[in-house]
Amino acid sequence: MTVKKFLLTFSPEIAGEPITYRMVRDFDLMINILRAEIDEHGGRLMLAFEGSGSQIQKAVRYLEDSGVNVKELKEFIRKDEARCTNCGMCISICPTAAYQMDRKTWKVMFLNEKCIACGMCIDSCPPGAIRLRTQD
Amino acid sequence: MRRTYEEINEKIKKGDAVVMTAEEVIDVVERDGIEKATKEVDVVTTGTFGAMCSSGAFINFGHSEPPIRMGKVLLNEVPAYAGLAAVDAYIGATEPRQDGNAEYGGAHVIEDLISNRPVRLQATSSGTDCYPRKEIDTYISLKTVNQAYMFNPRNAYQNYGVATNSSERTLFTYMGKLLPHYGNATFSSAGQLSPLLKDPKMRTIGIGTRIFLGGAQGYVAWEGTQFKTNAAVKDGVPLSASRTLAVIGDLKQMSSEFIRALSFKNYGVSLAVGLGIPLPILDEDVMKAASVKDDQIFAPVLDYAVQSRTRKPIREVSYADLRTGQIEINGKNVKTSSLSSYAKARQVAEALKKQIASGEFLLTQAVVRLPEERVQVPLDIHSQEEVR
Numbered sequence: 464m465t466v467k468k469f470l471l472t473f474s475p476e477i478a479g480e481p482i483t484y485r486m487v488r489d490f491d492l493m494i495n496i497l498r499a500e501i502d503e504h505g506g507r508l509m510l511a512f513e514g515s516g517s518q519i520q521k522a523v524r525y526l527e528d529s530g531v532n533v534k535e536l537k538e539f540i541r542k543d544e545a546r547c548t549n550c551g552m553c554i555s556i557c558p559t560a561a562y563q564m565d566r567k568t569w570k571v572m573f574l575n576e577k578c579i580a581c582g583m584c585i586d587s588c589p590p591g592a593i594r595l596r597t598q599d
Numbered sequence: 600m601r602r603t604y605e606e607i608n609e610k611i612k613k614g615d616a617v618v619m620t621a622e623e624v625i626d627v628v629e630r631d632g633i634e635k636a637t638k639e640v641d642v643v644t645t646g647t648f649g650a651m652c653s654s655g656a657f658i659n660f661g662h663s664e665p666p667i668r669m670g671k672v673l674l675n676e677v678p679a680y681a682g683l684a685a686v687d688a689y690i691g692a693t694e695p696r697q698d699g700n701a702e703y704g705g706a707h708v709i710e711d712l713i714s715n716r717p718v719r720l721q722a723t724s725s726g727t728d729c730y731p732r733k734e735i736d737t738y739i740s741l742k743t744v745n746q747a748y749m750f751n752p753r754n755a756y757q758n759y760g761v762a763t764n765s766s767e768r769t770l771f772t773y774m775g776k777l778l779p780h781y782g783n784a785t786f787s788s789a790g791q792l793s794p795l796l797k798d799p800k801m802r803t804i805g806i807g808t809r810i811f812l813g814g815a816q817g818y819v820a821w822e823g824t825q826f827k828t829n830a831a832v833k834d835g836v837p838l839s840a841s842r843t844l845a846v847i848g849d850l851k852q853m854s855s856e857f858i859r860a861l862s863f864k865n866y867g868v869s870l871a872v873g874l875g876i877p878l879p880i881l882d883e884d885v886m887k888a889a890s891v892k893d894d895q896i897f898a899p900v901l902d903y904a905v906q907s908r909t910r911k912p913i914r915e916v917s918y919a920d921l922r923t924g925q926i927e928i929n930g931k932n933v934k935t936s937s938l939s940s941y942a943k944a945r946q947v948a949e950a951l952k953k954q955i956a957s958g959e960f961l962l963t964q965a966v967v968r969l970p971e972e973r974v975q976v977p978l979d980i981h982s983q984e985e986v987r
Contacts, residue, residue: 548942548943549940550937552938554934568942569940589862589871590860
């Protein structure tokens with residue numbers, strides 16, 4: 464089983480398609496919706512697929528064939544190590560424990576695989592060391 | 600076992616002094632006991648690196664041709680106080696930029712100066728016979744100014760409350776972002792490394808004490824504002840915010856490694872100051888206090904949803920508890936965050952230890968001790984008659 468995160472962008476015409484339902488029924492994937500937005504330009508859906516590697520691959524192909532722009536997301540957050548003072552303010556803000564304190568060095572570790580791009584850490588960082596990576 | 604400042608400084612000069620950080624000495628005391636540890640160790644270094652809003656710097660810009668008596672002064676668009684002589688100003692850490700950009704303020708100007716970045720100086724004046732010039736717009740840096748020294752009226756708080764939020768909305772405070780329904784708790788003291796917690800009655804810290812300030816050698820100038828001595832005490836350690844220090848040091852000798860501008864959303868700007876104080880191990884009592892551990896130091900948990908100067912503590916927690924990453928509040932496990940950096944506090948204590956061990960930093964005996972009794976008064980609305 465693998466977990467991969469994707470950003471799906473689709474035009475207003477296909478915004479009505481029950482994409483997540485098909486992902487579950489046809490490809491046997493577990494889906495965690497991280498963010499969903501829709502406006503006059505269409506929809507943006509950030510989600511995590513959990514399933515076998517081949518099923519995820521097939522699902523991505525299906526989405527692309529349906530006219531959805533699919534981009535795999537590997538890194539949401541960039542922590543500027545020179546700016547970070549390792550205070551740890553981000554730790555109690557993060558809902559998924561993507562930030563953890565190394566109790567030997569007292570330095571803050573960022574675990575990318577746990578990050579769901581909620582962005583709550585960004586405006587909580589006093590020295591301004593955390594930025595959302597531009598995903599386009 | 601007794602030791603004098605002179606004896607300690609002689610050893611430092613010879614390179615023979617045994618110096619340890621407040622963290623390292625804990626293990627030595629646990630292993631060897633107070634008596635033996637006191638004999639072994641000459642100096643214990645402390646350190647903290649946290650947001651200290653009551654900070655700022657005096658700058659003398661030098662005189663222009665023709666000269667100006669600066670009235671309004673802006674440094675990178677941040678107002679500085681110029682109600683002093685012609686070209687003296689004080690840039691306060693929390694002063695926001697004039698254009699309302701809440702993410703840049705006096706603390707950033709100070710960090711820019713320390714990092715040798717050019718800073719725009721704009722000043723205006725009504726002009727006088729002796730100072731005819733009415734405006735100036737130029738760039739300065741630490742290289743171009745006469746004096747630039749940090750003078751912080753309140754630093755190094757001896758202990759501080761833990762902040763949490765019982766309300767239904769997120770609170771944006773100087774203690775950081777506080778999530779609703781006790782969603783998190785933030786704390787600020789460096790605990791077992793924090794200078795004033797390791798000499799709680801300030802036997803060895805007073806006016807004139809040489810300290811590590813932002814990477815430079817600075818001094819204790821005075822009691823800090825809101826200095827108070829009447830907080831409840833457990834094992835000799837105050838259980839809530841207590842003593843403070845006013846400190847002074849040369850900006851030109853500081854490093855951005857130990858001075859960092861901070862911005863708190865919907866609150867404003869503050870300055871993280873790296874401050875360390877060496878404790879001369881004069882006798883066993885000094886050593887005993889210097890080796891107190893996080894599990895012997897407690898802080899009150901305060902609900903910042905209560906918008907009052909008097910908040911009743913929800914409970915008391917030890918710094919050892921806070922450092923586990925979670926504490927219990929009303930039966931709920933609440934995640935904790937430190938606002939001060941323990942890694943940096945260690946770095947301060949280590950840097951100070953190195954400077955002492957190499958003979959660069961000698962200890963000073965206080966010229967005057969700070970008050971043994973001081974009560975902090977509130978501000979109430981009074982008539983003229985009542986305050987007379």
